[in-house]
Amino acid sequence: MPNCTNCSAPIPLNAVSCDYCGSRNDVDLKGVHYYTTHESDRERLCPVCTVHLRTIDLGIGGKFFIERCEECLGLFFDPGELEALLEQSVKNVFEINRSRLELFKLSGQTSSRVATYVKCPTCATMMNRINFGARSGVVIDRCKEHGVWLDAGELRQLCEWMKAGGQLLDKERAEERKKEAMILEEERRQNRSQGGATTGSDTSGQFDPSMKSDHDLLDSVFKAVRFFIKL
Ligand SMILES: [Zn+2]
Numbered sequence: 001m002p003n004c005t006n007c008s009a010p011i012p013l014n015a016v017s018c019d020y021c022g023s024r025n026d027v028d029l030k031g032v033h034y035y036t037t038h039e040s041d042r043e044r045l046c047p048v049c050t051v052h053l054r055t056i057d058l059g060i061g062g063k064f065f066i067e068r069c070e071e072c073l074g075l076f077f078d079p080g081e082l083e084a085l086l087e088q089s090v091k092n093v094f095e096i097n098r099s100r101l102e103l104f105k106l107s108g109q110t111s112s113r114v115a116t117y118v119k120c121p122t123c124a125t126m127m128n129r130i131n132f133g134a135r136s137g138v139v140i141d142r143c144k145e146h147g148v149w150l151d152a153g154e155l156r157q158l159c160e161w162m163k164a165g166g167q168l169l170d171k172e173r174a175e176e177r178k179k180e181a182m183i184l185e186e187e188r189r190q191n192r193s194q195g196g197a198t199t200g201s202d203t204s205g206q207f208d209p210s211m212k213s214d215h216d217l218l219d220s221v222f223k224a225v226r227f228f229i230k231l
């Protein structure tokens with residue numbers, strides 16, 4: 001848990017301001033990432049404060065530019081950058097801490113901003129509000145084309161969510177959904193072939209080939225799942 005830079009009181013997960021002295025803290029970057037600030041060569045505006053965003057170089061793997069509002073400390077990431085930063089920041093998570101993840105769901109959004117739709121800093125169209133992963137409790141704003149906006153505190157919350165195994169839980173669920181879909185599909189297939197057997201007169205010729213293709217399909221799905229687990 002980071003401490004207030006003004007009075008050293010601990011700052012709770014779902015807050016960006018100190019409960020004791022009221023100062024606002026940069027819980028997303030300060031003490032977490034080393035960065036340098038640059039003048040932005042693009043005219044991007046903060047979707048909340050409508051001031052110009054500043055470019056920040058996090059220097060991950062060479063240069064790693066994101067944009068930040070100096071007023072509200074919100075962050076804008078080009079497509080794929082947020083995922084890359086999270087991967088870089090949080091490594092070696094092998095366990096899912098379900099009770100901790102449950103808390104994330106309950107803590108809700110970090111943002112002090114009322115849940116309204118805001119404009120994309122690049123193209124000024126309204127962004128979509130999307131849930132980031134299962135139970136992260138973080139709702140981010142996304143322009144499909146230009147990237148995602150995170151209010152102050154949300155990056156920290158996403159990092160903590162990943163440390164608690166949130167992303168692992170996402171993968172686990174994706175696999176469960178795949179398995180369920182496979183079982184459903186198998187049931188449908190069986191129903192269909194049973195239906196065929198009652199109406200059709202010749203079943204002996206078509207039974208074997210359909211079994212074979214089912215088996216091949218299952219086999220390739222299992223391979224895909226195994227590949228996914230390795231990743
Ligand atoms: Zn303080």
Ligand SMILES: [Zn+2]
Pocket residue numbers: 046047048049050051069070071072073074
């Ligand atoms: Zn702002």
Ligand SMILES: [Zn+2]
Pocket residue numbers: 120121122123124125143144145146147
């Ligand atoms: Zn856009």
